[in-house]
Amino acid sequence: MATPAEATELFDIITYEKGCAVLRMAESFLGETDFRAGIRAYIARFAGANAAGADLWESLAAASQLTQPRHVGLGPRTRVRQPVPVGPLMTSWIGQPGFPVLSAESERRDGRTLLHLAQRRCFAGEAEMRRPDEAVWQIPIVVSFGSEARAGARGDAAPSRATRRFLLTAREQTVELPAGARWVFANADGAGFYRLHPAAPDLAAVRAHVAELTPAERKVLLDDQWALVRNGLSDVASFAEVLVALRRDDDYLVVRAMAARLSYLHQRLVRAEDRPALAGFARWLFGGQLARLGWAAAPGESPEQAVRRSSVVHLLGEVGRDPAVLAEAVLLAAAERRDPAAVE
Numbered sequence: 001m002a003t004p005a006e007a008t009e010l011f012d013i014i015t016y017e018k019g020c021a022v023l024r025m026a027e028s029f030l031g032e033t034d035f036r037a038g039i040r041a042y043i044a045r046f047a048g049a050n051a052a053g054a055d056l057w058e059s060l061a062a063a064s065q066l067t068q069p070r071h072v073g074l075g076p077r078t079r080v081r082q083p084v085p086v087g088p089l090m091t092s093w094i095g096q097p098g099f100p101v102l103s104a105e106s107e108r109r110d111g112r113t114l115l116h117l118a119q120r121r122c123f124a125g126e127a128e129m130r131r132p133d134e135a136v137w138q139i140p141i142v143v144s145f146g147s148e149a150r151a152g153a154r155g156d157a158a159p160s161r162a163t164r165r166f167l168l169t170a171r172e173q174t175v176e177l178p179a180g181a182r183w184v185f186a187n188a189d190g191a192g193f194y195r196l197h198p199a200a201p202d203l204a205a206v207r208a209h210v211a212e213l214t215p216a217e218r219k220v221l222l223d224d225q226w227a228l229v230r231n232g233l234s235d236v237a238s239f240a241e242v243l244v245a246l247r248r249d250d251d252y253l254v255v256r257a258m259a260a261r262l263s264y265l266h267q268r269l270v271r272a273e274d275r276p277a278l279a280g281f282a283r284w285l286f287g288g289q290l291a292r293l294g295w296a297a298a299p300g301e302s303p304e305q306a307v308r309r310s311s312v313v314h315l316l317g318e319v320g321r322d323p324a325v326l327a328e329a330v331l332l333a334a335a336e337r338r339d340p341a342a343v344e
Helices: 004-009 013-030 032-046 053-063 086-094 200-208 215-230 236-245 252-269 272-293 303-318 323-338
Strands: 066-071 077-082 100-109 112-121 139-151 157-168 172-177 195-198
Touching: 013 032, 013 053, 013 086, 013 139, 032 053, 053 086, 100 139, 100 200, 112 139, 112 157, 139 172, 157 172, 195 200, 195 215, 200 236, 215 236, 215 252, 236 252, 236 272, 252 272, 252 303, 272 303, 303 323
Parallel strands: 100 195
Antiparallel strands: 066 077, 100 112, 112 172, 139 157
Protein backbone atom coordinates (compact mmCIF):
# COMPACT_ATOMS: atom_id res chain seq x y z
CA MET A 1 0.00 0.00 0.00
CA ALA A 2 1.48 3.32 -1.09
CA THR A 3 -1.09 5.78 0.27
CA PRO A 4 -3.67 6.02 3.09
CA ALA A 5 -6.38 5.95 0.41
CA GLU A 6 -5.23 2.51 -0.72
CA ALA A 7 -5.37 1.29 2.87
CA THR A 8 -8.91 2.65 3.25
CA GLU A 9 -10.02 0.71 0.18
CA LEU A 10 -9.25 -2.54 1.96
CA PHE A 11 -11.92 -1.96 4.60
CA ASP A 12 -15.06 -2.66 2.61
CA ILE A 13 -17.90 -5.14 2.99
CA ILE A 14 -16.41 -7.61 0.50
CA THR A 15 -13.12 -7.73 2.40
CA TYR A 16 -14.81 -8.19 5.76
CA GLU A 17 -17.36 -10.76 4.66
CA LYS A 18 -14.92 -12.82 2.60
CA GLY A 19 -12.41 -12.67 5.46
CA CYS A 20 -15.03 -13.85 7.94
CA ALA A 21 -16.17 -16.64 5.63
CA VAL A 22 -12.62 -17.90 5.03
CA LEU A 23 -11.78 -17.86 8.75
CA ARG A 24 -15.01 -19.71 9.56
CA MET A 25 -14.10 -22.31 6.94
CA ALA A 26 -10.63 -22.68 8.44
CA GLU A 27 -12.08 -23.09 11.94
CA SER A 28 -14.52 -25.75 10.74
CA PHE A 29 -11.71 -27.65 9.03
CA LEU A 30 -9.16 -27.41 11.84
CA GLY A 31 -11.75 -27.96 14.54
CA GLU A 32 -12.63 -25.55 17.34
CA THR A 33 -10.02 -26.93 19.73
CA ASP A 34 -7.04 -26.64 17.39
CA PHE A 35 -8.24 -23.32 15.98
CA ARG A 36 -8.58 -21.76 19.44
CA ALA A 37 -5.21 -23.17 20.51
CA GLY A 38 -3.62 -21.54 17.46
CA ILE A 39 -5.29 -18.20 18.18
CA ARG A 40 -4.16 -18.29 21.82
CA ALA A 41 -0.59 -19.12 20.81
CA TYR A 42 -0.60 -16.29 18.28
CA ILE A 43 -1.87 -13.74 20.84
CA ALA A 44 0.61 -14.88 23.47
CA ARG A 45 3.53 -14.76 21.06
CA PHE A 46 2.82 -11.31 19.67
CA ALA A 47 1.29 -9.58 22.70
CA GLY A 48 2.42 -5.95 22.61
CA ALA A 49 4.21 -6.45 19.27
CA ASN A 50 3.55 -6.23 15.55
CA ALA A 51 2.55 -9.26 13.50
CA ALA A 52 1.70 -10.17 9.92
CA GLY A 53 -0.91 -12.48 8.47
CA ALA A 54 1.73 -15.16 7.91
CA ASP A 55 2.37 -15.23 11.66
CA LEU A 56 -1.26 -16.14 12.33
CA TRP A 57 -1.20 -18.89 9.70
CA GLU A 58 2.00 -20.28 11.25
CA SER A 59 0.41 -20.41 14.70
CA LEU A 60 -2.71 -22.13 13.37
CA ALA A 61 -0.62 -24.66 11.45
CA ALA A 62 1.46 -25.47 14.52
CA ALA A 63 -1.68 -26.17 16.54
CA SER A 64 -3.41 -28.25 13.87
CA GLN A 65 -3.34 -31.92 13.03
CA LEU A 66 -4.92 -33.52 9.96
CA THR A 67 -5.25 -37.29 9.81
CA GLN A 68 -4.71 -38.46 6.24
CA PRO A 69 -4.40 -41.94 4.70
CA ARG A 70 -0.93 -42.61 3.39
CA HIS A 71 0.66 -45.55 1.57
CA VAL A 72 4.04 -46.43 3.08
CA GLY A 73 6.10 -48.25 0.48
CA LEU A 74 4.20 -51.25 -0.79
CA GLY A 75 2.70 -52.02 2.59
CA PRO A 76 -0.87 -51.45 3.81
CA ARG A 77 -2.35 -48.03 4.02
CA THR A 78 -1.85 -46.23 7.33
CA ARG A 79 -3.26 -43.03 8.79
CA VAL A 80 -0.75 -40.31 9.48
CA ARG A 81 -1.28 -37.15 11.51
CA GLN A 82 0.43 -34.06 10.17
CA PRO A 83 0.04 -30.26 10.52
CA VAL A 84 -2.35 -28.56 8.11
CA PRO A 85 -0.49 -26.26 5.65
CA VAL A 86 -2.53 -23.24 6.72
CA GLY A 87 -0.21 -20.67 5.11
CA PRO A 88 -0.51 -21.87 1.50
CA LEU A 89 -4.19 -22.62 2.09
CA MET A 90 -5.04 -19.10 3.25
CA THR A 91 -2.82 -17.45 0.65
CA SER A 92 -4.79 -19.16 -2.12
CA TRP A 93 -7.97 -17.53 -0.77
CA ILE A 94 -6.77 -14.03 0.04
CA GLY A 95 -4.33 -13.78 -2.87
CA GLN A 96 -6.82 -14.22 -5.72
CA PRO A 97 -10.34 -12.93 -6.33
CA GLY A 98 -13.56 -14.89 -6.23
CA PHE A 99 -14.36 -18.34 -4.90
CA PRO A 100 -14.91 -21.79 -6.44
CA VAL A 101 -17.79 -24.05 -7.32
CA LEU A 102 -17.01 -27.58 -6.19
CA SER A 103 -18.35 -30.51 -8.20
CA ALA A 104 -18.75 -33.70 -6.18
CA GLU A 105 -19.70 -37.15 -7.42
CA SER A 106 -19.64 -40.31 -5.33
CA GLU A 107 -18.96 -43.77 -6.71
CA ARG A 108 -19.23 -47.22 -5.13
CA ARG A 109 -16.36 -49.40 -6.28
CA ASP A 110 -15.06 -52.70 -4.86
CA GLY A 111 -16.84 -52.15 -1.56
CA ARG A 112 -15.45 -48.61 -1.23
CA THR A 113 -17.09 -45.19 -1.53
CA LEU A 114 -15.01 -42.85 -3.68
CA LEU A 115 -15.75 -39.14 -3.92
CA HIS A 116 -14.57 -37.39 -7.07
CA LEU A 117 -14.01 -33.66 -6.52
CA ALA A 118 -13.33 -30.93 -9.09
CA GLN A 119 -13.13 -27.17 -8.73
CA ARG A 120 -13.46 -24.15 -10.98
CA ARG A 121 -14.10 -20.48 -10.37
CA CYS A 122 -17.74 -19.65 -9.69
CA PHE A 123 -19.45 -16.77 -11.45
CA ALA A 124 -22.97 -15.41 -11.05
CA GLY A 125 -23.82 -15.40 -14.76
CA GLU A 126 -24.10 -18.14 -17.38
CA ALA A 127 -21.92 -16.34 -19.92
CA GLU A 128 -19.08 -15.94 -17.40
CA MET A 129 -19.29 -19.61 -16.42
CA ARG A 130 -18.64 -20.61 -20.03
CA ARG A 131 -15.31 -18.74 -20.05
CA PRO A 132 -12.18 -20.74 -19.09
CA ASP A 133 -10.52 -19.73 -15.84
CA GLU A 134 -7.25 -21.04 -14.40
CA ALA A 135 -7.82 -20.17 -10.71
CA VAL A 136 -7.22 -23.01 -8.25
CA TRP A 137 -7.84 -22.85 -4.52
CA GLN A 138 -6.63 -25.04 -1.71
CA ILE A 139 -10.06 -26.00 -0.42
CA PRO A 140 -10.48 -27.38 3.11
CA ILE A 141 -13.43 -29.72 2.79
CA VAL A 142 -15.40 -31.32 5.58
CA VAL A 143 -17.68 -33.97 4.11
CA SER A 144 -20.76 -35.09 6.02
CA PHE A 145 -22.35 -38.39 5.06
CA GLY A 146 -24.93 -40.85 6.24
CA SER A 147 -23.11 -43.86 7.60
CA GLU A 148 -24.58 -47.32 7.88
CA ALA A 149 -27.34 -47.48 10.47
CA ARG A 150 -26.30 -48.79 13.88
CA ALA A 151 -28.49 -50.76 16.24
CA GLY A 152 -29.76 -48.71 19.18
CA ALA A 153 -30.24 -49.75 22.78
CA ARG A 154 -33.58 -51.41 21.93
CA GLY A 155 -32.22 -53.12 18.85
CA ASP A 156 -33.67 -50.62 16.36
CA ALA A 157 -31.37 -49.26 13.66
CA ALA A 158 -31.19 -45.47 13.83
CA PRO A 159 -29.70 -43.40 10.99
CA SER A 160 -26.32 -41.95 11.85
CA ARG A 161 -23.98 -39.45 10.26
CA ALA A 162 -20.25 -38.87 10.28
CA THR A 163 -17.71 -36.47 8.80
CA ARG A 164 -14.32 -36.67 7.11
CA ARG A 165 -11.80 -33.90 6.36
CA PHE A 166 -9.91 -33.52 3.08
CA LEU A 167 -7.70 -30.82 1.64
CA LEU A 168 -8.24 -30.33 -2.10
CA THR A 169 -5.03 -28.86 -3.52
CA ALA A 170 -5.50 -29.60 -7.23
CA ARG A 171 -8.16 -28.92 -9.81
CA GLU A 172 -9.38 -32.52 -9.48
CA GLN A 173 -8.91 -35.11 -6.78
CA THR A 174 -10.51 -38.36 -5.61
CA VAL A 175 -10.86 -39.17 -1.92
CA GLU A 176 -12.20 -42.21 -0.10
CA LEU A 177 -15.08 -42.40 2.38
CA PRO A 178 -16.13 -45.36 4.50
CA ALA A 179 -18.04 -47.97 2.56
CA GLY A 180 -21.81 -47.85 2.61
CA ALA A 181 -22.33 -44.08 2.75
CA ARG A 182 -26.06 -43.63 2.12
CA TRP A 183 -25.74 -39.98 1.15
CA VAL A 184 -22.83 -37.53 0.80
CA PHE A 185 -22.80 -33.76 1.34
CA ALA A 186 -19.40 -32.15 0.74
CA ASN A 187 -19.95 -29.07 2.88
CA ALA A 188 -20.58 -30.06 6.49
CA ASP A 189 -22.58 -27.44 8.40
CA GLY A 190 -22.34 -25.15 5.37
CA ALA A 191 -18.99 -23.78 6.54
CA GLY A 192 -17.18 -24.10 3.21
CA PHE A 193 -16.81 -20.88 1.21
CA TYR A 194 -17.77 -22.42 -2.11
CA ARG A 195 -20.81 -23.44 -4.10
CA LEU A 196 -21.43 -27.17 -4.00
CA HIS A 197 -22.54 -28.84 -7.23
CA PRO A 198 -23.35 -32.50 -6.45
CA ALA A 199 -23.93 -34.99 -9.22
CA ALA A 200 -27.60 -35.77 -9.91
CA PRO A 201 -27.63 -39.15 -8.07
CA ASP A 202 -25.94 -37.59 -5.03
CA LEU A 203 -28.41 -34.71 -5.01
CA ALA A 204 -31.28 -37.21 -5.18
CA ALA A 205 -29.83 -39.12 -2.21
CA VAL A 206 -29.47 -35.90 -0.20
CA ARG A 207 -33.08 -34.96 -0.97
CA ALA A 208 -34.24 -38.39 0.18
CA HIS A 209 -32.36 -38.00 3.49
CA VAL A 210 -32.71 -34.24 3.89
CA ALA A 211 -33.95 -34.61 7.49
CA GLU A 212 -30.49 -35.93 8.42
CA LEU A 213 -28.82 -32.69 7.33
CA THR A 214 -28.25 -29.91 9.84
CA PRO A 215 -30.26 -26.68 9.41
CA ALA A 216 -27.11 -24.94 8.11
CA GLU A 217 -26.61 -27.70 5.53
CA ARG A 218 -30.21 -27.49 4.39
CA LYS A 219 -29.90 -23.71 4.04
CA VAL A 220 -26.68 -23.90 2.02
CA LEU A 221 -28.17 -26.71 -0.11
CA LEU A 222 -31.02 -24.38 -1.02
CA ASP A 223 -28.77 -21.37 -1.63
CA ASP A 224 -26.30 -23.33 -3.76
CA GLN A 225 -28.97 -24.94 -5.89
CA TRP A 226 -30.48 -21.53 -6.55
CA ALA A 227 -27.06 -20.08 -7.46
CA LEU A 228 -26.52 -22.97 -9.89
CA VAL A 229 -29.82 -22.12 -11.58
CA ARG A 230 -28.72 -18.50 -11.89
CA ASN A 231 -25.38 -19.35 -13.53
CA GLY A 232 -26.69 -22.08 -15.83
CA LEU A 233 -25.23 -25.17 -14.12
CA SER A 234 -28.71 -26.38 -13.11
CA ASP A 235 -32.36 -25.70 -13.93
CA VAL A 236 -35.52 -24.60 -12.15
CA ALA A 237 -37.01 -28.10 -12.24
CA SER A 238 -34.11 -29.45 -10.17
CA PHE A 239 -34.42 -26.52 -7.77
CA ALA A 240 -38.16 -27.19 -7.38
CA GLU A 241 -37.36 -30.77 -6.33
CA VAL A 242 -35.20 -29.38 -3.52
CA LEU A 243 -38.11 -27.17 -2.42
CA VAL A 244 -40.36 -30.22 -2.34
CA ALA A 245 -37.83 -32.10 -0.18
CA LEU A 246 -37.78 -29.16 2.26
CA ARG A 247 -41.57 -28.81 2.40
CA ARG A 248 -41.86 -29.68 6.10
CA ASP A 249 -38.73 -27.88 7.23
CA ASP A 250 -39.31 -25.86 10.41
CA ASP A 251 -36.07 -23.87 10.52
CA TYR A 252 -36.89 -20.19 10.06
CA LEU A 253 -33.81 -19.44 7.93
CA VAL A 254 -34.59 -22.29 5.55
CA VAL A 255 -38.27 -21.33 5.29
CA ARG A 256 -37.45 -17.67 4.74
CA ALA A 257 -34.98 -18.59 1.96
CA MET A 258 -37.57 -20.84 0.30
CA ALA A 259 -40.14 -18.05 0.35
CA ALA A 260 -37.65 -15.53 -1.05
CA ARG A 261 -36.76 -17.76 -4.03
CA LEU A 262 -40.42 -18.42 -4.88
CA SER A 263 -41.12 -14.71 -4.64
CA TYR A 264 -38.29 -14.03 -7.09
CA LEU A 265 -39.73 -16.57 -9.53
CA HIS A 266 -43.15 -14.97 -9.17
CA GLN A 267 -41.91 -11.43 -9.72
CA ARG A 268 -39.34 -11.91 -12.48
CA LEU A 269 -39.41 -15.24 -14.28
CA VAL A 270 -42.92 -16.68 -14.47
CA ARG A 271 -45.16 -15.78 -17.40
CA ALA A 272 -48.69 -14.57 -16.72
CA GLU A 273 -50.26 -17.77 -18.00
CA ASP A 274 -48.08 -19.85 -15.63
CA ARG A 275 -48.84 -17.88 -12.47
CA PRO A 276 -51.82 -20.05 -11.44
CA ALA A 277 -49.57 -23.14 -11.52
CA LEU A 278 -46.91 -21.40 -9.40
CA ALA A 279 -49.61 -20.17 -7.00
CA GLY A 280 -50.92 -23.71 -6.56
CA PHE A 281 -47.41 -24.99 -5.94
CA ALA A 282 -46.82 -22.28 -3.32
CA ARG A 283 -50.08 -23.13 -1.53
CA TRP A 284 -49.22 -26.84 -1.51
CA LEU A 285 -45.67 -26.12 -0.33
CA PHE A 286 -46.51 -23.69 2.48
CA GLY A 287 -50.12 -24.41 3.46
CA GLY A 288 -49.08 -27.01 6.00
CA GLN A 289 -46.59 -24.57 7.51
CA LEU A 290 -49.31 -22.04 8.28
CA ALA A 291 -51.62 -24.75 9.64
CA ARG A 292 -48.92 -25.76 12.13
CA LEU A 293 -47.92 -22.20 13.03
CA GLY A 294 -51.35 -20.60 13.23
CA TRP A 295 -52.02 -16.89 12.91
CA ALA A 296 -51.52 -16.00 16.56
CA ALA A 297 -48.30 -16.31 18.52
CA ALA A 298 -48.34 -19.04 21.15
CA PRO A 299 -47.34 -18.18 24.73
CA GLY A 300 -43.56 -18.16 25.02
CA GLU A 301 -43.11 -18.44 21.26
CA SER A 302 -39.59 -17.83 20.01
CA PRO A 303 -38.73 -14.92 17.70
CA GLU A 304 -37.71 -17.50 15.09
CA GLN A 305 -41.29 -18.80 14.97
CA ALA A 306 -42.57 -15.26 14.39
CA VAL A 307 -40.14 -14.79 11.50
CA ARG A 308 -41.22 -18.10 9.97
CA ARG A 309 -44.92 -17.15 10.25
CA SER A 310 -44.24 -13.79 8.59
CA SER A 311 -42.45 -15.46 5.66
CA VAL A 312 -45.18 -18.06 5.22
CA VAL A 313 -48.06 -15.57 5.33
CA HIS A 314 -46.32 -13.22 2.91
CA LEU A 315 -45.59 -16.04 0.47
CA LEU A 316 -49.11 -17.49 0.61
CA GLY A 317 -50.59 -14.05 0.06
CA GLU A 318 -48.24 -12.67 -2.60
CA VAL A 319 -47.43 -15.79 -4.62
CA GLY A 320 -50.07 -18.30 -3.53
CA ARG A 321 -52.98 -15.84 -3.64
CA ASP A 322 -54.57 -18.08 -1.03
CA PRO A 323 -58.20 -16.88 -0.55
CA ALA A 324 -58.27 -17.72 3.18
CA VAL A 325 -54.97 -15.93 3.78
CA LEU A 326 -56.04 -12.86 1.84
CA ALA A 327 -59.36 -12.71 3.70
CA GLU A 328 -57.65 -13.05 7.08
CA ALA A 329 -55.17 -10.35 6.11
CA VAL A 330 -58.04 -7.98 5.35
CA LEU A 331 -59.62 -8.67 8.75
CA LEU A 332 -56.32 -8.17 10.58
CA ALA A 333 -55.59 -4.96 8.71
CA ALA A 334 -59.01 -3.60 9.69
CA ALA A 335 -58.49 -4.63 13.31
CA GLU A 336 -55.10 -2.91 13.39
CA ARG A 337 -56.63 0.30 12.05
CA ARG A 338 -59.14 0.26 14.89
CA ASP A 339 -56.61 -0.65 17.55
CA PRO A 340 -52.90 -0.96 16.66
CA ALA A 341 -52.28 -3.06 19.77
CA ALA A 342 -54.89 -5.63 18.80
CA VAL A 343 -52.67 -7.30 16.20
CA GLU A 344 -49.20 -8.71 16.65
